[in-house]
Amino acid sequence: MNSICGFMSGVSNVDTPAHRGAGNVLGVTFLFARKVDVVFCNKSNGCKRPFEEGKKNLQLTTGFCDHTKNVCRRGRQTTLEIMMLARGVVVALIVGIVSVSANLDTVERPIQIVQLVPTDDAQVLSLVHLYETGILDFWRAPTKVGATVDVMVDQRQKAQLEAFALENGISTVKTLVTDLEQMITDQESDANWRAKAIKMLHGSGRSRDALEAGMDDFGLSMADYHPYGDIVAWMGRIAARMPTQARVFSIGRTVEGREINGLKIGNPVGDSSKRIIWIDGGIHAREWTAVHTTVYFIYKIINKLQRREADLLKVLDSVELVVIPVLNPDGYEFTRTEPRNALVRMWRKSRSNDRCATDRNGKQTCCKGVDLNRNFDYRWAETGTSFHPCSEIYHGAGAFSEPETRNVRDAILNSDLTGRIDAYVTLHAYSQLWIYPYSNKKQSYPADIADLKKVAARAVNAIGKLFGTRYMHGTGPEIIYAYTGGSSDWAKEKAGIKYSYTIELRPSYYSWNGFVLDKSQLIPTARETYDGIWVVLDTVAREARGEVDPVPVVAPTPARPTTTPRPLAPGECRDVESTDPHFA
Numbered sequence: 001m002n003s004i005c006g007f008m009s010g011v012s013n014v015d016t017p018a019h020r021g022a023g024n025v026l027g028v029t030f031l032f033a034r035k036v037d038v039v040f041c042n043k044s045n046g047c048k049r050p051f052e053e054g055k056k057n058l059q060l061t062t063g064f065c066d067h068t069k070n071v072c073r074r075g076r077q078t079t080l081e082i083m084m085l086a087r088g089v090v091v092a093l094i095v096g097i098v099s100v101s102a103n104l105d106t107v108e109r110p111i112q113i114v115q116l117v118p119t120d121d122a123q124v125l126s127l128v129h130l131y132e133t134g135i136l137d138f139w140r141a142p143t144k145v146g147a148t149v150d151v152m153v154d155q156r157q158k159a160q161l162e163a164f165a166l167e168n169g170i171s172t173v174k175t176l177v178t179d180l181e182q183m184i185t186d187q188e189s190d191a192n193w194r195a196k197a198i199k200m201l202h203g204s205g206r207s208r209d210a211l212e213a214g215m216d217d218f219g220l221s222m223a224d225y226h227p228y229g230d231i232v233a234w235m236g237r238i239a240a241r242m243p244t245q246a247r248v249f250s251i252g253r254t255v256e257g258r259e260i261n262g263l264k265i266g267n268p269v270g271d272s273s274k275r276i277i278w279i280d281g282g283i284h285a286r287e288w289t290a291v292h293t294t295v296y297f298i299y300k301i302i303n304k305l306q307r308r309e310a311d312l313l314k315v316l317d318s319v320e321l322v323v324i325p326v327l328n329p330d331g332y333e334f335t336r337t338e339p340r341n342a343l344v345r346m347w348r349k350s351r352s353n354d355r356c357a358t359d360r361n362g363k364q365t366c367c368k369g370v371d372l373n374r375n376f377d378y379r380w381a382e383t384g385t386s387f388h389p390c391s392e393i394y395h396g397a398g399a400f401s402e403p404e405t406r407n408v409r410d411a412i413l414n415s416d417l418t419g420r421i422d423a424y425v426t427l428h429a430y431s432q433l434w435i436y437p438y439s440n441k442k443q444s445y446p447a448d449i450a451d452l453k454k455v456a457a458r459a460v461n462a463i464g465k466l467f468g469t470r471y472m473h474g475t476g477p478e479i480i481y482a483y484t485g486g487s488s489d490w491a492k493e494k495a496g497i498k499y500s501y502t503i504e505l506r507p508s509y510y511s512w513n514g515f516v517l518d519k520s521q522l523i524p525t526a527r528e529t530y531d532g533i534w535v536v537l538d539t540v541a542r543e544a545r546g547e548v549d550p551v552p553v554v555a556p557t558p559a560r561p562t563t564t565p566r567p568l569a570p571g572e573c574r575d576v577e578s579t580d581p582h583f584a
Helices: 121-133 155-167 180-188 193-203 208-212 228-241 288-306 310-316 329-337 403-413 449-467 487-493 519-544
Strands: 002-008 036-042 063-066 071-074 112-117 137-140 149-153 172-177 246-253 259-265 275-280 319-324 355-358 364-367 421-431 433-435 472-474 499-508 572-576
Touching (some): 155 172, 228 288, 275 288, 288 319, 288 421, 288 499, 288 519, 319 519, 421 519, 433 449, 487 499
Antiparallel strands (some): 002 036, 137 149, 246 259
């Protein structure tokens, strides 16, 4: 057992990379994105910041750890000039890598996707630290030895990343996509996609006609992506034609003033005695597939309702649906302004006002936006997030600092929906995963995990039946990576919603074109996802009718706390087990 000690100066003084726009190279000091020193307190020699022999200009911070009082006594002011590896080894110097987010005018095209493969624990940790600084846009985060890591870079960043890999002994570095903007044009433009769609659907033994025969699209094609305004207008047309069964509603406004609109569906709509199933998409701006699939879900349900299909009517006897296609309309609309510009199309965050970080030399870097799926009050800022405002995983100034996440919170905790929501399903892209709580660390489960696993397994099986698409299910760190501040974990832990899931849509985790899904796959992706979500609808409805016996609760083994301690306070120590995924 070791102890981990924190020296924190406060979020208001977050350090940044020294002069991010200067194009410095490896060998120059990098300032950790969190103004926190993470060091181990060894009982024999106290708190000590280890250093790597042969590196110049690295200062050593020493102190002692008083285990009787569980506090760490610091010897002198830390310089924050190195990043630490657990168990006393420095993993890497991460320096001079320029953030595209902070330097949109100095991009060196072509923009590419580069893949690295770490071959030992030290390399994994070096990549984890780089990921958490937020300098680069990781399409696939580092997770374990041998697992591929995909990063979007321009040419200057690519050279710096290759130097970083060389410095850390990462020998497997290859270019997956030589020109991302050309790939976006090829995959998302209208050229030839209809022929591809027909070929793909017929190849699966099912045609588009068989899937969509006689369906009413209410003036919005299900075979394409659409602007937010068109989606809102489409929901309005549905509500106008079916006023007793569909109703447009808003949970509030975004930072840019857009209404976050959704559709309530019931038979009839507005019956406060019924249970609620909440479904949302588009919290990450670039995940267009999630938006499309949420829209398709509405389309499918409304058509079944028009046809008075018995299975849906039985569900709606006890359940009402709340569907919000785009939780982040500001970000989504921004990605549509220049859809062939990779830096715009791949925007992930909200469009909140600039937040700035200042380095020790007084240089400022400012960036817009917050990763809204790191901004919920579920162990906020603990892992898989960043304190740097230019990071793709920047968690914001505090839990619920953003109007978009506050709107979700208030709709769930303080509205006519409160106390009635039995399922929360949020759609993302990509990786083909069905994720249940909790995602802060491995073996962190709610008490009713057996119930969640059972439904997840049935849902994944249902998805696979249509086209043979294979999904995995589990918690975040079990099947992808650990993170905190996510909406589905918050919905489970804080809002008490029983069935809470994050679904990562096509393509698979092993694909390298994840955010740029060929239009030919839109309907197949949405259709199979509908089948998976239907399992949740059916389960909630059956339980509301008293038809499902509760699954016996099985305690997780080995028994471990289901919560992660808050961030370290100044001068504080705490014991951590060596199996912690960040210090393995």
